[in-house]
Amino acid sequence: MNFEQIHVVCVGNSTLDRVWLVDQLPVGGGKFRAHDYLELGGGMAANAAVAVARLGGAASYWGRNGNDTAGHTMREELSGYKVDVAQFRLVDGARSSVSAILVSNDGERSIVNFRGSDIPADASWLPVAEIAKVQAVHGDVRWVAGALAAYTAARELGVPTVLDGEIAEPEDYQVLLPLVDHAIFSEPGLRSFLGDAVNVGDELSPVLGLQRARDLGCRVAAVTRGAKGTVWLDDAGVHFQPAFPVEVVDTTGAGDVFHGAYACAIAAGCGVAQAMRMASAVAAMKCTRKGGRAGIPTLAEVESFLARLEP
Template sequence: MTTEHPTPRIICLGLSALDITWQVDTLPHGGGKTRANDLHEGGGGMAANAAAAAAKLGASVQFWGRAGEDSAGREMKAQLTALGVDVSRFRLFAGARSSVSGIVVDARGERMIVNFRGADLPADPTWLPLDALAGTDAVLADPRWPEGALALFGAAHERGIPTVLDGDVADAAVFDMLLPHCDHAVFSEPGLAGYAADASRVDDQLRFARSRGCRLAAVTLGEHGVRWADDDGLHALPAFAVEAVDTTGAGDVFHGAFAFALGAGWPVRRAFQFSAAVAALKCTRPGGRAGVPDFATAMSLVDSIKE
């Protein structure tokens, strides 16, 4: 059953990076020289990619974040603006250095990433306009600026706004700080395994994450779908079978689509189905943000599911 096109209001907070991507036949091993077939430069970063994805799907999106007042920072801001994202709360700090990633993608769509996370970016979140949350339908944050994420989640919780944490790889102390203030913690597979290191089974890892305070803990498992734990127990959805061209940004896109769906007021299972469809379709196209489908295309894949 096709869903009417919603237009939720979303805030995404966290990392913005400049991605330089090389396309090669096979990923390099060890030293030496590898010839690239193509080169692409574009914006990246977990929360920034999520913001771009939500905007492409039709949301009204603000990106709140930090970067250096340098060429990379200015380019990131310009690219988000071109995608329709409000960057009025994306601050460029003099004397700081922006995050830049080098990505190598092979012919199968697999990738390796070298990331410089930036330097001298102030942690203090007191400049964030938390009063501007009025009218927001959902917020998302990644763990790269935990002080900002904590401030955003706290303010959103006070207003009854759903919160989403992008649980990529981070120090356990960061997750311990954020999970008690987060409704939906959606981990990457290595992010969850690293956090719940004493548990070998995914379901036990999810139970551990929930025990740290979030209402729902989920993990994206690539071609094996998504699993989550909540008050009703453990749940799973399969992945959509697609021919992957480029998996860059798939997890970020999944999170942006999930925030979109929650902001639209959809139930969790439907939100995960939609997010999985958006991420799968992205993988069939080159580029991170460039591969994000529009809302109608994503819903066509969701509606193809035989319940």
């Protein structure tokens, strides 16, 4: 597998993650000691772009944030990962998105996110004509106007599209899913799309939910479920990709990395099953290392990991 000839545009969210590593997640109020601290760029589309670059593809991040210290830190870090940030706009007077993340020794995390303020939703400045030169477009639900503009251009140009289906308003999905080829939800994201329509007690009915997503027009609808693996639905029916068992250190950004790796594989012409396996391996390997981006493996590392699993 070679991703050197592919280019993926990632449209949407970027945030600055301030990460405290603790023995266990706090319960209730009080003072708690962290044994390490990291300040890292994060965000769904931005992390996906870094995953594409780490795997050897060309990645462009299209987004916006505040023209403040956090915004400049994010843009500089993305550039350091060889992500093209020419369309990462920093807006005067806006406040950037920042997250506080607590990560426990077992790899679980708690996230408190400030999504920023006074960041314009307008996407008319995006150079959507450039999508003709790329092999895939990835978007998230945090900037609907940006994703909509990119997806509309991609559909007209025949460029495949991938959606990171996180928690959002149901009406946002009504707008985006008709233009999406591959919609990959988290479990909370799928619940937010469905509202109260498809729940049995506390158990999500993923297949019925995925069918509802396909009814809106997407070709492949999937839900990632962490250690329980990934379920997807396409024209051929229901499929399952098991999660790879690993020793978890930090799950931060695992879903974002999954999406970036999947978009990378689709851009390279891989089939859905191959792309799901690749994305699952990349996300699993990321979970064995600290940091949402620092833990993303290279393509050579992923291929070696998968080769060891072959019978």
